[in-house]
Amino acid sequence: MIYTDLKSFPEHFLWGASTSAYQFEGASNEEGKGPSVIDMGNHPEGVTDFSVTSNHYYMYKEDVAMMAKMGLKAYRFSIAWSRIYPEGTGEANPKGLAFYNNLINELLKHGIEPIVTMYHFDLPYALELKDGWRNRQTIDAFERYAKTLFEHYGDRVKYWLTINEQNMMILHPGSLGTLDETVENPKKSLYQENHHMLVAQAKVMDLCHRLLPDAKIGPAPNIGTIYPASSKPEDVLAADTYAAIRNWLYLDMAVFGKYNNVAWSYLVENGYEPVIEEGDMEVLAKGKPDFIAFNYYTSQTVGESLNDGNDISHTGDQHELVGEPGAYRGSVNPGLQKTEFGWEIDPVGFRTTLRQIYSRYNLPLIVTENGLGAFDKLEPDGTVDDSYRIEFYKKHIEQIQLAVSDGVDVFGFCPWSAIDLVSTHQGSSKRYGFVYVNREEFDLKDLRRIPKKSFYWYQKLIETNGAVL
Numbered sequence: 001m002i003y004t005d006l007k008s009f010p011e012h013f014l015w016g017a018s019t020s021a022y023q024f025e026g027a028s029n030e031e032g033k034g035p036s037v038i039d040m041g042n043h044p045e046g047v048t049d050f051s052v053t054s055n056h057y058y059m060y061k062e063d064v065a066m067m068a069k070m071g072l073k074a075y076r077f078s079i080a081w082s083r084i085y086p087e088g089t090g091e092a093n094p095k096g097l098a099f100y101n102n103l104i105n106e107l108l109k110h111g112i113e114p115i116v117t118m119y120h121f122d123l124p125y126a127l128e129l130k131d132g133w134r135n136r137q138t139i140d141a142f143e144r145y146a147k148t149l150f151e152h153y154g155d156r157v158k159y160w161l162t163i164n165e166q167n168m169m170i171l172h173p174g175s176l177g178t179l180d181e182t183v184e185n186p187k188k189s190l191y192q193e194n195h196h197m198l199v200a201q202a203k204v205m206d207l208c209h210r211l212l213p214d215a216k217i218g219p220a221p222n223i224g225t226i227y228p229a230s231s232k233p234e235d236v237l238a239a240d241t242y243a244a245i246r247n248w249l250y251l252d253m254a255v256f257g258k259y260n261n262v263a264w265s266y267l268v269e270n271g272y273e274p275v276i277e278e279g280d281m282e283v284l285a286k287g288k289p290d291f292i293a294f295n296y297y298t299s300q301t302v303g304e305s306l307n308d309g310n311d312i313s314h315t316g317d318q319h320e321l322v323g324e325p326g327a328y329r330g331s332v333n334p335g336l337q338k339t340e341f342g343w344e345i346d347p348v349g350f351r352t353t354l355r356q357i358y359s360r361y362n363l364p365l366i367v368t369e370n371g372l373g374a375f376d377k378l379e380p381d382g383t384v385d386d387s388y389r390i391e392f393y394k395k396h397i398e399q400i401q402l403a404v405s406d407g408v409d410v411f412g413f414c415p416w417s418a419i420d421l422v423s424t425h426q427g428s429s430k431r432y433g434f435v436y437v438n439r440e441e442f443d444l445k446d447l448r449r450i451p452k453k454s455f456y457w458y459q460k461l462i463e464t465n466g467a468v469l
């Protein structure tokens with residue numbers, strides 16, 4: 001639909017930016033922090049580990065000052081569970097508690113709204129040694145951890161996100177610490193983990209409402225619209241199936257407290273269905289979100305499964321081709337360009353995604369990730385010209401405004417990432433930030449912060465509440 005007059009962005013729109021603890025903080029083995037599954041995971045050859053990243057743990061004041069200069073209204077960051085509880089549960093680490101306390105105060109001092117992700121892939125390794133999310137006790141550990149966060153920071157943090165991209169931890173578990181290949185049926189085991197995470201999330205949403213009546217809490221999956229490879233009814237059906245498995249399973253449970261019927265039938269058909277214990281469905285029905293946060297990088301396209309041995313086409317990261325025999329087959333969308341890292345770029349799909357989520361759940365939405373990974377270059381004159389990132393954001397933000405004009409209630413946009421950090425899959429050379437961090441893959445150099453061209457562009461955009469695109 002084309003509008004002659006677009007609606008403006010809402011008055012208190014949260015123009016923000018995002019990071020996550022293990023990708024940004026560094027000090028991964030310092031100040032009392034315990035190891036996480038990410039710290040203990042394998043790193044592909046040629047890619048740095050997560051021990052120093054951008055050194056934000058020691059540079060947070062400078063970083064917050066930079067965010068304030070950019071004009072951010074909100075900053076979405078994650079708390080490292082194993083910095084608070086090095087063993088996942090048990091004794092809290094006072095230095096970890098103090099770090100986030102100071103960070104939150106620093107943000108508020110600069111008028112920046114903190115948006116806290118409680119768990120962004122980095123499960124404490126001590127819990128993994130006790131079977132991680134396969135063990136129901138991890139539900140209790142998460143609840144205890146959440147309670148600690150609410151008690152320490154709930155007087156100042158109004159927006160809470162439970163679990164980042166739970167769907168990616170299940171669908172692309174490779175580098176996210178959730179896959180256990182030693183079990184007999186790894187996929188069934190993943191869906192058991194999924195069930196436990198869903199129960200844990202519901203408990204924590206409920207706890208938040210009881211302890212902090214003024215706070216708001218929601219899930220933060222990765223959601224992208226799914227296109228059929230053609231208008232052939234079988235392809236359309238396959239796209240609907242994949243959307244249920246990839247997107248709606250997670251949000252239907254968070255909002256309606258029940259398994260999506262198509263997703264559940266897929267689990268049963270494949271023998272992946274989790275054990276549901278007595279009382280779980282009541283817990284799931286009780287925990288309700290106040291809003292939906294979601295990460296959008298791109299759409300995906302699938303066609304009918306032909307069951308000819310060629311349906312499986314996924315390997316690596318979260319946005320590569322997917323397929324699953326008997327359900328759907330990954331397909332390329334010929335109309336879309338790709339990033340340097342092979343991800344399709346689809347701004348219009350962003351509007352469709354916003355519309356689909358809103359019309360399905362009727363809850364306020366906030367975008368907690370969207371961005372472009374690229375090999376940015378620091379020029380000899382000390383500048384970074386990332387005009388391609390500006391183009392990317394212009395096109396995506398235009399689509400948010402169109403969605404707002406469609407009547408979608410969006411209250412914030414927190415692109416990935418505020419400042420350069422280490423990519424989950426491709427190291428520090430794949431950059432996302434508005435601010436360049438002067439380091440290379442293995443040479444840490446001086447870690448100096450240098451605003452990129454996109455920094456000044458975003459600053460202007462925020463100043464005008466999205467009027468100057």
Ligand code: BG6
Binds near residue numbers: 020222422424425
């Ligand atoms: C999201 C994650 O999947 O995408 C982030 O929440 C991640 O942690 C981001 O970094 C970009 O992915 P990548 O693999 O390019 O770092």
